[in-house]
Amino acid sequence: MTTGYYASGTEVRAACRDGRHTGQTSGLAQGFQQGNLAILPSAYADDFLRYCVRNPKPAPLLGVSEPGDPSLPQIGRDIDIRRDLPRYRVFRNGEPAESVTDLDALWRDDFVSFVIGCSFSFETALLRDDIPVRHIAAGRNVAMYVTNIETEQAGPFGGPMVVSMRSFSPRDAIRAVILSSRLPEAHGAPVHLGDPAAIGIADLSKPDFGDVPDIHAGDVPVFWACGVTPQSAIRRARPEIAIVHEPGHMLVTDLRVSMS
Structure with a gap:
């Protein structure tokens, strides 16, 4: 079972942990912040932290774990990062190696987990203001694209x-x-908003990640920095192992979406 109604981050995480939810998380537990995940060996953690600090638009940090600790109490009281996402992607030396639903067999004592803010969180604000979010209405993942906008490098990450x-x-x-x-x-x-070619996107019908978007006549395309950016930076750094979320399969936290 991959869909259902979940009122809170706690409920989504429990459903992921016991296998009831393995799909994407857009639109789930509205009002709670969702997060992108990056797990790295501690030898890479300082450089990656600097990368996030230098690039706050694509990599706004919500939480960082202690080495080897699967909990992140600052963003969720019962989080076990090894089991609380619907699906994880494993990279080895920068190349995708496998997709898994838990990290029990892969966990290491030197892993540091980074949770980075996600645009799914502001979709709650749009829906509350009666702004249609078409990929949610269609049950799809949001469309994502690689641009020609360079991030600021930190160590091997860029x-x-x-x-x-x-x-x-x-x-x-x-x-x-x-x-x-x-x-x-x-x-x-x-x-960015408007002409996709201005940021290096040739064809909106061919996203690099996610699903083909539903674009209506007269629409304006609007582009937000995306948490898949740090995944791309990790691939460039080529650590021996790194673990991220599958696109669209986020960690739902206990943090509330604040509109203040």
């Missing part, structure tokens, strides 16, 4: 920014910009 795209009527696009700008922990305001 590379182009990945963005997520949502299309809106012109009126709704303005409202989406205003609402998302109030949530810097969820990537904040967009990095």
